[in-house]
Amino acid sequence: xxxxxxxxxxxxxxxxxxxxxxxxxxxxxxxxxxxxxxxxxxxxxxxxxxxxxxxxxxxxxxxxxxxxxxxxxxxxxxxxxxxxxxxxxxxxxxxxxxxxxxxxxxxxxxxxxxxxxxxxxxxxxxxxxxxxxxxxxxxxxxxxxxxxxxxxxxxxxxxxxxxxxxxxxxxxxxxxxxxxxxxxxxxxxxxxxxxxxxxxxxxxxxxxxxxxxxxxxxxxxxxxxxxxxxxxxxxxxxxxxxxxxxxxxxxxxxxxxxxxxxxxxxxxxxxxxxxxxxxxxxxxxxxxxxxxxxxxxxxxxxxxxxxxxxxxxxxxxxxxxxxxxxxxxxxxx
Numbered sequence: 001x002x003x004x005x006x007x008x009x010x011x012x013x014x015x016x017x018x019x020x021x022x023x024x025x026x027x028x029x030x031x032x033x034x035x036x037x038x039x040x041x042x043x044x045x046x047x048x049x050x051x052x053x054x055x056x057x058x059x060x061x062x063x064x065x066x067x068x069x070x071x072x073x074x075x076x077x078x079x080x081x082x083x084x085x086x087x088x089x090x091x092x093x094x095x096x097x098x099x100x101x102x103x104x105x106x107x108x109x110x111x112x113x114x115x116x117x118x119x120x121x122x123x124x125x126x127x128x129x130x131x132x133x134x135x136x137x138x139x140x141x142x143x144x145x146x147x148x149x150x151x152x153x154x155x156x157x158x159x160x161x162x163x164x165x166x167x168x169x170x171x172x173x174x175x176x177x178x179x180x181x182x183x184x185x186x187x188x189x190x191x192x193x194x195x196x197x198x199x200x201x202x203x204x205x206x207x208x209x210x211x212x213x214x215x216x217x218x219x220x221x222x223x224x225x226x227x228x229x230x231x232x233x234x235x236x237x238x239x240x241x242x243x244x245x246x247x248x249x250x251x252x253x254x255x256x257x258x259x260x261x262x263x264x265x266x267x268x269x270x271x272x273x274x275x276x277x278x279x280x281x282x283x284x285x286x287x288x289x290x291x292x293x294x295x296x297x298x299x300x301x302x303x304x305x306x307x308x309x310x311x312x313x314x315x316x317x318x319x320x321x322x323x324x325x326x327x328x329x330x331x332x333x
Contacts, residue, residue, distance in 0.1 A: 001077070001078045002075055002303070003075075003300075004073040004075055004076070005073070005076060006073050006074050007073055009069055009073040009074075010073060012072075013069055015065075016062065016065050060314065064314050064315050067307045067308070067310050067314070068307075071304040071308040071311065074302065074304055075304055076300040076302055076303060077301040077303055089134070089193040089195060090134045090136070090150040090189050090194050090195070091134065091136070091194075091195045091197070091288070092135075092182045092186055092197070093137050093157075093161075093196075094144070095119060095137070095138070095139055095164065095199050096141070096173060096175075096201060096230075097140065097168055098140075098167065098170065098171055098172055098200075098202055099166065100115075100201050100202045101115045101116040101230075102114045102166045105231055105273075106118040106274050107273065108121065114166065115230055115231055116164065118274045118277060119230065120164060121274075123281075125278070126281040127154050129285055134150035134151055135148075135150060135151065136148050136151065137160050138182055139164055139169055140169055140173070140174055140178035140181075141169030141171065141206075142169055142170025142171070142174060142207075143170065143207070144177050144180075144181040145169055146181060148160055149185060150186070150189065172202075172206035173206060174204065175198065175200055175204040176208070176209035176210050177206075177208060177209050177214075178207075179215060179225065179260070180217075182218075182223065183221060186223055193224075195223070196218070196223060197225075197284065198226070198257070199228040200227075200228075200229065200257070201229065201231045203253045204253065212256065212260065212263070214260075215259065216263055218264050219264045219265070223264060224264050224266050225261055225263075225264040226261060226266040226268075226287075226288075227257040227260050227267075227269070228257075228268075228270075228271055228280050229254055229257050230271050230277065231271075267287060269284075
């Protein structure tokens with residue numbers, strides 16, 4: 001579809017014909033030359049040739065003027081409209097990928113699955129439902145790592161979640177440091193609402209910042225934290241490496257996660273299984289609904305270089321043919 005950025009420029013189209021019609025006629029300064037054989041000279045040219053030349057002399061300048069006005073009006077070729085989410089909320093996902101996430105006490109598609117596999121599936125579904133929000137991602141183990149700053153590119157965020165691997169950031173769990181990194185990355189964002197969702201299955205056993213201290217700082221800076229504790233805390237389960245680990249040895253500190261949420265105005269959730277995890281994210285959707293619908297942005301290609309080039313080419317052709325403008329109206333003195 002073709003549209004114009006400045007369509008008012010077409011108001012200038014009648015300017016040359018109006019000027020030709022209403023401006024004072026040119027006055028001849030010298031007496032006309034009397035040629036006794038003028039009629040014979042006229043007879044030498046064909047009627048068709050004279051008519052064609054007269055038509056070209058009139059239409060060529062008008063066509064050039066039309067192309068120039070089109071260039072000024074900024075013609076654009078508009079492609080398919082694309083949704084661009086606009087929202088006042090920035091949302092950061094903090095996902096634990098420590099070694100305890102390999103524990104296989106979840107079920108997915110009727111088969112036993114490790115915790116991280118189920119978390120990735122549900123987290124990607126959650127991101128899909130956050131139309132209108134900017135979503136970021138932090139993965140943490142021994143240390144936290146920023147995988148993506150808050151962005152409207154949800155497809156990229158889901159890809160990064162899918163690429164997460166157990167123990168990629170170490171075997172331990174640095175909850176306080178993960179919150180600290182989220183604060184660092186989100187404190188200067190000009191958003192009406194800043195939210196972080198912390199998901200872990202372990203106690204804080206690594207890092208420099210205590211989780212409660214990080215939560216107090218987050219509260220001061222207006223960052224709301226929701227916390228999700230994953231897994232059955234008291235039942236041992238096998239992991240794919242053949243090691244049986246007690247749930248009590250790897251359990252998350254429920255009291256700490258509850259206090260983190262309470263200090264920042266958030267809520268704590270305990271997900272015992274895949275359904276519980278989905279329910280936690282559904283409740284998050286209700287507590288933190290998307291703030292805006294998508295708007296539509298149109299991607300456009302400017303066409304004025306083509307119209308301007310056509311005008312210049314026609315002008316050069318007209319000069320070569322001896323056509324310099326509209327016929328001059330003369331009156332005798």
